[in-house]
Amino acid sequence: MSAAAFDVVLPDRTRVPVRGQVTIGRELGSTIHLDDPSVSRRHARLADVDGAVVVEDAGSRFGTWVDGARVVRPARLRDGAVVRVGDQELVLERRREANESLLTRIVPAGASLLDLDEVAGAGPRLRSGYAVKRLAASEGARRWVLRDLRADRYVRLAGEGELLELIDGRRTVAELLEASRARLGDEGPAKVVALLSELAERGLLAGPEDGGADAATAAAAPPRARATREWAWPGAGGWFAALDARTRSALFSPGALGAIALVALSGLVVFAALVAGRYGTPFVVARHVGIGGAVFVLGRLAVAGVHETAHGLTMAHFGRRVGRAGIKVVLIFPFAFVDTSEAWLLPRARRIAVSAAGPVSDATLGGLFSWACLVQGPGILRDICFQLAFGAYVGALVNLNPFVERDGYHMLADALDQPGLRRRARADLQRRLRSGGEAPASPVLRRYALAGLGWSVVATALAVVLSLRYAPALRAVVPAPVAWAMLAMVWVAAAVPALSTLGGPLVARARGRDA
Numbered sequence: 001m002s003a004a005a006f007d008v009v010l011p012d013r014t015r016v017p018v019r020g021q022v023t024i025g026r027e028l029g030s031t032i033h034l035d036d037p038s039v040s041r042r043h044a045r046l047a048d049v050d051g052a053v054v055v056e057d058a059g060s061r062f063g064t065w066v067d068g069a070r071v072v073r074p075a076r077l078r079d080g081a082v083v084r085v086g087d088q089e090l091v092l093e094r095r096r097e098a099n100e101s102l103l104t105r106i107v108p109a110g111a112s113l114l115d116l117d118e119v120a121g122a123g124p125r126l127r128s129g130y131a132v133k134r135l136a137a138s139e140g141a142r143r144w145v146l147r148d149l150r151a152d153r154y155v156r157l158a159g160e161g162e163l164l165e166l167i168d169g170r171r172t173v174a175e176l177l178e179a180s181r182a183r184l185g186d187e188g189p190a191k192v193v194a195l196l197s198e199l200a201e202r203g204l205l206a207g208p209e210d211g212g213a214d215a216a217t218a219a220a221a222p223p224r225a226r227a228t229r230e231w232a233w234p235g236a237g238g239w240f241a242a243l244d245a246r247t248r249s250a251l252f253s254p255g256a257l258g259a260i261a262l263v264a265l266s267g268l269v270v271f272a273a274l275v276a277g278r279y280g281t282p283f284v285v286a287r288h289v290g291i292g293g294a295v296f297v298l299g300r301l302a303v304a305g306v307h308e309t310a311h312g313l314t315m316a317h318f319g320r321r322v323g324r325a326g327i328k329v330v331l332i333f334p335f336a337f338v339d340t341s342e343a344w345l346l347p348r349a350r351r352i353a354v355s356a357a358g359p360v361s362d363a364t365l366g367g368l369f370s371w372a373c374l375v376q377g378p379g380i381l382r383d384i385c386f387q388l389a390f391g392a393y394v395g396a397l398v399n400l401n402p403f404v405e406r407d408g409y410h411m412l413a414d415a416l417d418q419p420g421l422r423r424r425a426r427a428d429l430q431r432r433l434r435s436g437g438e439a440p441a442s443p444v445l446r447r448y449a450l451a452g453l454g455w456s457v458v459a460t461a462l463a464v465v466l467s468l469r470y471a472p473a474l475r476a477v478v479p480a481p482v483a484w485a486m487l488a489m490v491w492v493a494a495a496v497p498a499l500s501t502l503g504g505p506l507v508a509r510a511r512g513r514d515a
Helices: 159-166 173-201 208-220 236-251 254-276 289-317 341-345 348-375 380-400 407-416 421-435 443-469 471-475 480-514
Strands: 006-009 015-017 021-025 044-049 052-057 064-066 082-085 088-094 105-107 130-134 144-148 153-157 228-233 325-330 333-338
Touching: 052 064, 130 159, 144 159, 144 341, 153 159, 153 341, 159 173, 228 236, 236 289, 236 325, 254 348, 254 380, 289 333, 289 348, 289 380, 341 348, 348 380, 348 407, 380 407, 407 421, 421 443, 421 480, 443 480, 471 480
Parallel strands: none
Antiparallel strands: 006 015, 006 088, 021 044, 044 052, 064 082, 082 088, 105 130, 130 144, 144 153, 228 325, 325 333
């Protein structure tokens, strides 16, 4: 491949084609002029050598670095190599075809821009502190992913994502409209206006001295619930990467994946046989509900830790870094968590695999505990194994539920290529309820909304039926009116999702008729 098929991407996203020899330095005549005191006047050179891009230091004061290693002799660069000269980082990137994915481009918060005085005030630009990636064409229309590194939020973009590189501060709004028309035709101006509006709303456009963007981002970020406390482990990313390096051949080989599938599937059959044969009772160990409840809660926490570890390992296996990990306490309930937000930058099939890793680990642990329960004789150990299997399967069912934003939902949304599926489907259903049956924006949204509503009704009915089985035991502990009040609270809580979806739009529709 010719070196001319490569570009050097500067910190402000300017692209410089590699043609012949490219000089880098503070000197005005340099091909890439970096007005930065940490950069030498003649710092480094790039050249085409036998169709590859080679970098060499030009006698700079602080040296030239490639992917963290100092350049002591001419070095051949790979696609995506990071070249650091002084405090500036340049990225070598192969030009992609229109249907290919692009490398993730990261501009850290506070990154200095080249010749900032020349572009400041000229036009809108993305503020520093973001990562952007174009996924392959197979991802569908919304293939651009923009990550706000400061607020750790993601935005999925469709055709307007092609216009991101134009928003570099060098073009006025009028020039942006013209450039967008040249790139996307007559629909370009409308798309660039919509894109600028969305970026501004999310605090992703630079304000005066970039201070306004920080304020907007902070204001848009949701306040942390006072009842939530979190203990995070900042070094989790490195630990998961090291663990993946040690376990990759053992956990992700075809043989290992086949064994995991066998245990998970056979365990479901065994657990059904345990329930039918009354090998155990939920929340009961040695005929004590208190002990059984404690075993279930502690077992669930341990299973959840393995669940989150499976997510993190799968992320590391696909070359993405885990952000944070730790324990979160909501009210009085502890939860393990692993930050897998970078999965948004993976292709769709790998995003689904990351989401599926957690429920697969639940089902695998459930299978192991089910087999252990089956081979045990009556006694405390069998009761404990049953509670652990029960807890693992409860976790799998909860996480696979496609109507709450857990693993199953993310898998379904990715499989259907419908970002924000739950929010959009609910909004569409409520709009149709308020208007009296207006056609939905999409058949997928309509079917999902109706299925989700049906699931809420079924879940409410199940909560009522199952809770009634515990009514006699509850009345033996507390007075009957208190027991029924507690059960009623459970029923109302189970019915809240359906009531919140239907109540507001139907009331608004009734008021409209009365008016």
